[in-house]
Amino acid sequence: MLLGAIADDLTGATDLALMLSRGGMRTLQTIGTPPPGFNFGGADAVVVALKSRTVAADLAVADTLKAAAALQAGGAKQLFFKYCSTFDSTPAGNIGPVIEALLNTLDVPFAIACPSFPANGRSLYKGHLFVGDSLLSESPMRDHPLTPMTDANIVRVLQRQTDLKVGLIGHETVSRGASAVEAGFAGATRDGVRIAVVDAIDDTDLRTIGRAARSLQLITGGSGIALGLPENFGFQPKSPMQGRYAAPHGRTVVIAGSCSAATRRQIAVAREAGIPLKKLDVLAMAQGKLDANQIASWACDQHPDATPLIYSSAEPADVRAAQDELGRERAGTIVEEVLAATASRLETRGFSRFIVAGGETSGAVAAALQIPAVEIGPEIDPGVPWTRSLGRDRPVALALKSGNFGADDFFLKARDLLL
Numbered sequence: 001m002l003l004g005a006i007a008d009d010l011t012g013a014t015d016l017a018l019m020l021s022r023g024g025m026r027t028l029q030t031i032g033t034p035p036p037g038f039n040f041g042g043a044d045a046v047v048v049a050l051k052s053r054t055v056a057a058d059l060a061v062a063d064t065l066k067a068a069a070a071l072q073a074g075g076a077k078q079l080f081f082k083y084c085s086t087f088d089s090t091p092a093g094n095i096g097p098v099i100e101a102l103l104n105t106l107d108v109p110f111a112i113a114c115p116s117f118p119a120n121g122r123s124l125y126k127g128h129l130f131v132g133d134s135l136l137s138e139s140p141m142r143d144h145p146l147t148p149m150t151d152a153n154i155v156r157v158l159q160r161q162t163d164l165k166v167g168l169i170g171h172e173t174v175s176r177g178a179s180a181v182e183a184g185f186a187g188a189t190r191d192g193v194r195i196a197v198v199d200a201i202d203d204t205d206l207r208t209i210g211r212a213a214r215s216l217q218l219i220t221g222g223s224g225i226a227l228g229l230p231e232n233f234g235f236q237p238k239s240p241m242q243g244r245y246a247a248p249h250g251r252t253v254v255i256a257g258s259c260s261a262a263t264r265r266q267i268a269v270a271r272e273a274g275i276p277l278k279k280l281d282v283l284a285m286a287q288g289k290l291d292a293n294q295i296a297s298w299a300c301d302q303h304p305d306a307t308p309l310i311y312s313s314a315e316p317a318d319v320r321a322a323q324d325e326l327g328r329e330r331a332g333t334i335v336e337e338v339l340a341a342t343a344s345r346l347e348t349r350g351f352s353r354f355i356v357a358g359g360e361t362s363g364a365v366a367a368a369l370q371i372p373a374v375e376i377g378p379e380i381d382p383g384v385p386w387t388r389s390l391g392r393d394r395p396v397a398l399a400l401k402s403g404n405f406g407a408d409d410f411f412l413k414a415r416d417l418l419l
């Protein structure tokens with residue numbers, strides 16, 4: 001293993017694994033930390049998917065360090081901590097505490113932080129994160145159910161999460177090339193900076209930063225920053241898989257727990273296309289009036305050729321109302337548990353192809369389906385591939401979509417790619 005990565009959620013891990021495999025690295029993605037002696041199958045890169053984005057910071061740190069130890073035991077030469085391209089976190093963490101713990105454990109002075117992912121509209125300029133044409137704080141991320149992002153200045157956001165000094169390597173340095181960026185790393189280290197946020201507004205910047213990062217032991221960021229890493233290990237980009245995907249045979253379902261604007265648009269397009277839909281009411285689930293058995297039965301009753309869509313996704317005002325009633329965490333947990341249990345019931349009733357929207361939701365579904373690892377298949381939209389489970393008696397196919405990713409017709413595209 002050359003590169004060992006730890007992602008703070010499942011869709012983020014898949015996003016990164018896709019980037020690395022497109023860069024030519026044989027990439028394996030595990031769900032959770034692999035046990036001692038796990039066979040990485042000769043993979044060049046391994047991405048461990050955790051569910052640590054919104055848990056308590058000390059738990060996120062412990063889980064990450066355990067994953068880092070497993071990757072190092074597997075031979076990883078460089079470690080990558082992957083978080084969201086919209087820097088999803090709270091003032092308590094978990095990005096700052098996790099980077100801090102990794103720096104201390106690896107005993108290295110310096111790491112970079114770069115959430116930029118231009119292919120999906122995230123760019124970083126003067127330390128400010130943009131989503132499309134808007135500042136992060138003016139994008140729909142300000143209404144996120146778990147990690148509302150109300151400050152676009154990533155240096156400031158990260159500094160609130162750590163006592164280590166956070167600095168900035170600006171675009172004026174990045175635009176001068178990899179040597180200038182490396183000199184920037186050295187200069188920042190001399191100034192006592194332990195974590196440097198690095199500007200990147202396009203793929204050329206990401207490649208430059210990737211090259212400059214070849215001798216860093218720890219890199220942190222979104223999947224974009226991984227664009228330039230495979231080349232550092234001598235890999236050449238691979239052409240994308242063509243044609244339709246021979247997924248394990250069985251029925252297809254869409255399960256959406258993401259409340260992002262993108263997911264809500266994707267549901268609207270699926271509705272217009274005539275896909276059967278079931279909207280879940282959070283309060284009814286909390287009161288035990290709606291459970292996984294009822295939801296799974298509804299899906300099974302749809303036409304065998306149809307792709308039913310089950311969703312809890314709601315407008316920000318409705319999400320807030322449910323949270324006011326139940327509390328933010330409890331509302332999220334109830335939805336995740338019911339969706340995960342629904343997936344598990346559907347799998348025993350002939351569904352083998354799961355399109356899931358939302359990182360937390362995907363983590364819960366994959367845990368319920370007891371999937372230890374996945375291999376990466378064809379890209380559906382930037383950052384979202386089809387994947388196939390590994391290490392499970394009855395394999396399943398999974399398209400795990402980050403909340404904000406995917407074109408408006410994503411669910412239809414994902415379905416239509418299947419053979």
Ligand SMILES: Nc1ncnc2c1ncn2[C@@H]1O[C@H](COP(=O)(O)OP(=O)(O)OP(=O)(O)O)[C@@H](O)[C@H]1O
Binds near residue numbers: 312
């Ligand atoms: N109607 C709802 N009311 C309150 N909470 C909800 C509702 N629907 C879903 N949730 C919760 O909101 C959270 C959505 O997080 P999730 O990570 O799945 O999506 P996302 O944040 O849009 O995606 P990503 O993390 O990939 O960007 C989950 O915990 C989910 O259970």
Ligand SMILES: O=C(O)[C@@H](O)C(=O)CO
Binds near residue numbers: 009
């Ligand atoms: O970086 C992103 O935006 C995604 O991979 C993700 O982490 C969303 O959960």
